[in-house]
Amino acid sequence: MRVLVTGGVRSGKSAHAETLLANRAAVTYVAPGPTPTEDSDPDWVSRIEAHRARRPESWITLETPDLSSALARTDGPVLVDCLGTWLTAVLDERSLWESSGEEATAIIGQLAQEAADLLDVRGESGTVLVTNEVGLGVVPAHRSGRLFRDLLGLVNQRIAAACDEVHLVVAGRVLVL
Numbered sequence: 001m002r003v004l005v006t007g008g009v010r011s012g013k014s015a016h017a018e019t020l021l022a023n024r025a026a027v028t029y030v031a032p033g034p035t036p037t038e039d040s041d042p043d044w045v046s047r048i049e050a051h052r053a054r055r056p057e058s059w060i061t062l063e064t065p066d067l068s069s070a071l072a073r074t075d076g077p078v079l080v081d082c083l084g085t086w087l088t089a090v091l092d093e094r095s096l097w098e099s100s101g102e103e104a105t106a107i108i109g110q111l112a113q114e115a116a117d118l119l120d121v122r123g124e125s126g127t128v129l130v131t132n133e134v135g136l137g138v139v140p141a142h143r144s145g146r147l148f149r150d151l152l153g154l155v156n157q158r159i160a161a162a163c164d165e166v167h168l169v170v171a172g173r174v175l176v177l
Helices: 013-020 042-054 067-072 083-093 101-122 143-162
Strands: 002-007 028-031 060-063 078-081 127-132 165-170 173-176
Touching: 002 013, 002 143, 013 078, 013 127, 013 165, 028 067, 067 078, 067 101, 078 083, 083 101, 083 127, 083 143, 101 143, 127 143
Parallel strands: 002 127, 002 165, 028 060, 028 078, 078 127
Antiparallel strands: 165 173
C-alpha cells in the first residue's frame, strides 16, 4: 500500500502516518529535510527531537535529501516525513530560491516524477509519505513563499497520483480522499 498523508502544520499528519506502519517491526524512516546544525532554529531542532523520540527503536532512520536514492535502496516498509522539508532541502542545495519559476518547476517536477516512479516499483512493501497542504491559505507575500507553495503543490500532485490512497488530516481527524 502506498499512502500520501497531507494536512496543515500540527494537524497530526506525522502521528497518523506513523500509526499506518506501527505494526511493522522494521521500518525505514526517511527524514529528507535539512539536517540541523549548531546554527539551526531551536524550534526546528525541537521538532526533530520530538519526532525522533516518538519513533520505535526498531525503526531505522535515514536522513538524506536524496529521496529517489532512499526509496530505491529501501526494500521494506518506509515512511518519508516530509515532502515539504525535502523540497526546502532541494531548493537550498540547488540554490533554486532565486531561479526562474520555469527552471525550478522543471527540476522539481523531474525529481518528484522520479520519486513517483519509484513508488510504482516499490509496489506493496508499504510506503507512507507525509506532506504539507499549502494551497488552502492566503497567497504568500514573498516570491519565495509563492515558489514553495506552487512547487509543493506540483510535488503533491505527482506523488498522490502514484499512491493508492491520500489521507487528509485536519485537527487530528483523518479523511481518506
